[in-house]
Amino acid sequence: MKKVLIVDDDITIQRLLEFILRKFDVDVLISGDGDSAIELIKSEKPDLVFLDVMMPGKNGIEVCREIKANPELKDTYIVMLTAKGEESEIKDMFDSGANEYVPKPFSPSEIMSIVKKVIYKE
Amino acid sequence: MIERVIKIYTDKFSQFSNTEFAVVDEKGKMIARTKNFENFEKSVKVELNSNYGKIYLYIKGSSDVEREVQLLKFLYTELLNYEGYIENLVQELAHRQEELGIVYDIIAKASLVFDESEIVKIIIDKIRSLISPRACVVGIFESGRLNQKYTSGEILRETSEDAEKLIEKAIETRNFVISSVEYQGRVKGMLAVPMFSGAHQIGGIFVCDEGRNFETADAKLLLTLGNYAGIILYRNKLIDEIKRTEALKQEIEIAKRIQENLLPKKIPECEGLDVCAFIKPSSSVGGDYYDFISNGKKNAFLVMDVSGHGIGAALLLSSLRSVVRLMYEITPDISELLSAINRVIYKDTSEIGMYSTIFMCEYYPEGFFVYSNAGHVPPILFKRDDGSMFELEIHGSPIGLFDDEKYGSDRIEFSKGDIIVAFTDGVTEARNSNGEFFGVERLKNIIAQNFEKSSDEICDVVVSEVMNFQKDVEQKDDITLLILKKI
Numbered sequence: 001m002k003k004v005l006i007v008d009d010d011i012t013i014q015r016l017l018e019f020i021l022r023k024f025d026v027d028v029l030i031s032g033d034g035d036s037a038i039e040l041i042k043s044e045k046p047d048l049v050f051l052d053v054m055m056p057g058k059n060g061i062e063v064c065r066e067i068k069a070n071p072e073l074k075d076t077y078i079v080m081l082t083a084k085g086e087e088s089e090i091k092d093m094f095d096s097g098a099n100e101y102v103p104k105p106f107s108p109s110e111i112m113s114i115v116k117k118v119i120y121k122e
Numbered sequence: 123m124i125e126r127v128i129k130i131y132t133d134k135f136s137q138f139s140n141t142e143f144a145v146v147d148e149k150g151k152m153i154a155r156t157k158n159f160e161n162f163e164k165s166v167k168v169e170l171n172s173n174y175g176k177i178y179l180y181i182k183g184s185s186d187v188e189r190e191v192q193l194l195k196f197l198y199t200e201l202l203n204y205e206g207y208i209e210n211l212v213q214e215l216a217h218r219q220e221e222l223g224i225v226y227d228i229i230a231k232a233s234l235v236f237d238e239s240e241i242v243k244i245i246i247d248k249i250r251s252l253i254s255p256r257a258c259v260v261g262i263f264e265s266g267r268l269n270q271k272y273t274s275g276e277i278l279r280e281t282s283e284d285a286e287k288l289i290e291k292a293i294e295t296r297n298f299v300i301s302s303v304e305y306q307g308r309v310k311g312m313l314a315v316p317m318f319s320g321a322h323q324i325g326g327i328f329v330c331d332e333g334r335n336f337e338t339a340d341a342k343l344l345l346t347l348g349n350y351a352g353i354i355l356y357r358n359k360l361i362d363e364i365k366r367t368e369a370l371k372q373e374i375e376i377a378k379r380i381q382e383n384l385l386p387k388k389i390p391e392c393e394g395l396d397v398c399a400f401i402k403p404s405s406s407v408g409g410d411y412y413d414f415i416s417n418g419k420k421n422a423f424l425v426m427d428v429s430g431h432g433i434g435a436a437l438l439l440s441s442l443r444s445v446v447r448l449m450y451e452i453t454p455d456i457s458e459l460l461s462a463i464n465r466v467i468y469k470d471t472s473e474i475g476m477y478s479t480i481f482m483c484e485y486y487p488e489g490f491f492v493y494s495n496a497g498h499v500p501p502i503l504f505k506r507d508d509g510s511m512f513e514l515e516i517h518g519s520p521i522g523l524f525d526d527e528k529y530g531s532d533r534i535e536f537s538k539g540d541i542i543v544a545f546t547d548g549v550t551e552a553r554n555s556n557g558e559f560f561g562v563e564r565l566k567n568i569i570a571q572n573f574e575k576s577s578d579e580i581c582d583v584v585v586s587e588v589m590n591f592q593k594d595v596e597q598k599d600d601i602t603l604l605i606l607k608k609i
Contacts, residue, residue, distance in 0.1 A: 012551075016429075016520070023524070106475050107474070107475045
């Protein structure tokens with residue numbers, strides 16, 4: 001089964017994304033910080049990662065940079081989640097290798113269309 | 123001016139000396155002479171070099187003519203040098219006066235304006251009147267990046283690139299930068315100055331012109347202008363921030379009032395049921411809410427948590443409250459009620475990314491509850507007979523997330539001493555200074571240790587434990603509790 005990882009320190013966002021992802025036949029993995037996210041990506045090799053930019057400790061951009069620099073994991077599809085007002089970080093996000101970004105608050109249809117595109121190639 | 127000075131000093135010298143002499147410019151024109159000087163016969167000619175060209179002294183011989191020549195030569199050389207120094211000072215003074223004029227003009231005009239683009243327009247107009255460049259760029263830092271927000275004149279792509287490089291260099295050195303390039307066979311002069319307000323980097327100004335290089339005097343003027351423009355733009359930024367903060371405060375106040383006014387004013391009388399409800403809004407006001415509804419036959423209780431904060435959350439909350447109350451009158455089943463509410467609300471929320479969780483339960487005095495859940499954190503059920511605890515898990519997405527969501531319901535037996543604790547994530551996600559969550563387990567422990575108490579007392583213990591846990595850490599979310607106990 002395809003795996004999707006949610007990385008966000010905000011439990012409300014974790015829960016919201018989980019509700020949306022439950023609409024699909026995928027394994028949902030959840031992480032609340034950058035370091036454990038990297039470990040999960042290494043061990044579980046998810047097909048798709050929703051990665052929050054602003055997290056205490058290692059932030060999303062640092063996590064993305066580390067994953068994309070790893071030859072075994074560089075193809076992991078990473079979607080950055082940004083809060084309103086973080087638009088100035090868009091360049092940093094893409095420089096870190098992120099595939100796309102979704103600003104918060106996001107609508108379920110935005111998340112669902114990414115899942116359909118990345119997991120089901122629709 | 124120099125001729126006038128030479129005349130005055132020649133008169134003065136003649137009062138202290140009997141030497142006859144005259145001062146003549148390089149064209150042969152006599153500038154001044156002593157009263158006793160009648161002609162140039164038998165006079166010694168002395169050449170003096172000055173900023174005003176050559177000056178000649180014609181000195182009539184006397185017994186000690188050599189000494190007189192040396193003395194006059196020394197005096198007039200000093201006079202001419204001194205005059206040059208004075209003239210430089212006068213020029214400097216004129217420059218300062220011009221700078222003061224710029225400062226006064228900018229402060230007088232821009233201090234009455236509170237719109238950034240208007241302020242920059244005033245600055246650009248001043249630049250045009252001072253140095254008439256072909257193009258002008260005002261770059262301002264926004265979110266750490268230099269945005270070339272305002273331009274005047276013809277700005278080509280390469281001009282924009284030059285502007286960025288030169289402004290960055292000017293900011294780095296905190297001084298003006300003059301540069302020039304050959305452009306289509308013509309020289310293109312460029313000049314950039316930084317804009318600071320104290321240690322705060324505000325941005326920079328860039329000007330360019332074809333066919334001329336900028337002078338240091340242009341640069342100094344622009345630097346002065348940049349200094350004051352930086353201060354005015356920074357002042358404007360601070361005013362904007364204050365306005366935004368004030369607007370936010372007002373919004374929070376309005377949201378707080380909406381939230382407070384919507385809450386039920388009193389706890390309903392329910393046969394065999396001890397009810398307590400509590401809400402502690404956070405400083406930013408979230409979208410927590412609880413309600414008691416009756417259709418005349420049954421009593422329903424609900425806790426909801428609307429996503430987001432401020433007026434947006436308060437408005438959605440208000441609309442949800444009305445829809446729930448209205449539909450409870452006409453829909454007999456609470457799972458159907460949630461499905462219907464979702465269909466209504468989804469149309470308004472789907473595109474703006476807002477949603478709400480709702481836990482709803484109906485009380486039957488015969489001794490049971492029927493509950494349904496739209497994505498809310500599962501409430502805890504405490505069973506008095508064996509002290510067991512359950513989380514009332516039943517799947518359902520938050521209201522407003524999917525248009526086709528169908529909600530289910532479940533029934534639980536509710537005997538004497540049994541307790542339901544419904545809450546919002548502000549309780550379990552309260553953090554301490556180490557970043558740890560209060561969590562569901564702590565909440566369960568409190569229930570286990572205080573089940574003999576009334577719903578009010580249990581609520582007090584939970585709230586005080588959460589507050590003790592958070593200590594000085596800011597409360598990020600509303601804290602809401604609904605406690606139902608069978609008596």
